[in-house]
Amino acid sequence: MSAIKRYFGLILLLLAPLVIFELVTGALQNIDHAGKKDINNPVIWIIIITIFTPIAIGLVIFGWYAFRGEYDRLPHSSQEL
């Protein structure tokens, strides 16, 4: 089980930059000043990418911790924190 946890961590490590790449690509393809839909609006993309970047960094850190086996054993009580 610990091995699966660690390898899955590796997948998460790779997934996070992929999500950001997809968002940036989506923004470049859809931003259109003449468009009327939400996905054509640059302000929305800026907000989303700005807020998603730290979340993706969080996922990288989570993946890294998982890969290093830091989630192999969880604290059994909040007292351990």
Added chain:
Amino acid sequence: MKPTSIGAIIGASSVGTMIEWYDFYIFGMLSTTISTQFFPKENPTAALLSTLAIFAAGFIVRPFGALVFGRLGDLVGRKHTFLLTLILMGGATFLIGCVPGYNSIGIAAPIIVLLLRLLQGLALGGEYGGAATYVAEHSTPSKRGYYTSWIQTTATLGLFIALGVILLVKKNMTDISFNKEWGGWRYPFWISILLVGISIYIRMRMKESPLYTALKKEGKTSINPITESFRHKLNFKMVLLALFGAVMGQGVVWYTGQFYAQNFLETKCNIGFEQSRTILLWAILFATPFFIFWGWLSDKIGRKWIMMAGLGLAIFTYRPIFSYFLDGTTTKTLSIKEERVLSEKMERTTSGKDSVTSTEKTITYTNGLIAKETRSDTLSNDPALRALQDARIKLTYTQKQLPSPIYWKFVGLVFLLILYVTMVYGPIAAFLVEMFPTKIRYTSMSLPYHIGNGVFGGLVPFIGLLLTTTYTSDPLVGLWYPIGVAVLCLFIGMLYLDNKIDKKINN
């Protein structure tokens, strides 16, 4: 602790939180009218402010509010903090209802409304963590899931009341009276001040959480909750686990069941305003008791597997359920039973060269479905345009009315969607409370909660639109976003989360 006193604690906390959700939702539900009154599209600055009001309030300000009020709650106590969030929310909501429209005060109107909306987002970010923590810290360990599940009903009940109040006001006046500058759309905002007043009175009489009081007496409260929550590695690891292993999936299931579904019924299935909302109202009414049931059950068998089961069911049934919504409202395969013309008129276009005929009629199909159809045809003097019949004729189904059997099947399916919400959301307050120590609990649980709900959940319609625009052949393609996030969360949750209930949270 006597059962009556815990009842009063739950009641006082829940009513306030429910009112905060009500306040937050009415803005979203009345967004079309609000846009007309405050954010006219022809003014680019107003349109920009509108975008910020809709997106920034949910995505940026809610998590920021979680940090600001979470920190405050860990520094000065739960009671005073969630009293403050209630006052801010109630005040902002009431004031939105008092701001004159764009036609009266110009650009000042959207600026004031934007500021008030941001204040709403900030207050909401601080409310939930306080209420959940407050109730959990009063609960006995064996009933923590059950007691906190009452707080979990508040978001859905807030939605229910918001829907009900808007429907009630709308039914008692014409559309013109409802949508005019000082029209009926303002009543739900004004009603808020009354509800908030009652809730403030109740909350003022409450005492501080016993665990927090004990911690303060011992001088063990945190000096800097944000640093301790996010720079202390062990705790930060748990914040990440809470977000990616539970709250992220819960957020998308929550949003898909209660908002995406209603929007889908209205815009993709073209079900009329009233029916699309009453379907949701019935489903909420039937499903809400299950928040309590799953919370109670989580005390017996643990929180993890109930939440994971909710995610799993959502993943496997979303597409069949939404596909049924489309099939149940399609008219392509149905035979027409009766066709009745309601009105026919012909008007000259502004150029005076062409004429436009518009016909409004109702079509009753053999299964009882009624479609109100509007068709317009441009009669042009230009022979080239006359030949292009498809370009001239515009057909719009303004609304469909479902026959009773299909209507109740739809209620049943939306009930299922909300049942999944109750599974993932019912036990989550107790789950989050048990992950973090008392001195930084408010801060530590509030941030992942509002990122999961505000950001991951709030993105459901936007990513849905993005996918629908990119992959036009599949009308259900928008569901891949909530399904994808739920799959990821399910894997993370199953692999890394513990099903153990932490009995002692008084550290």
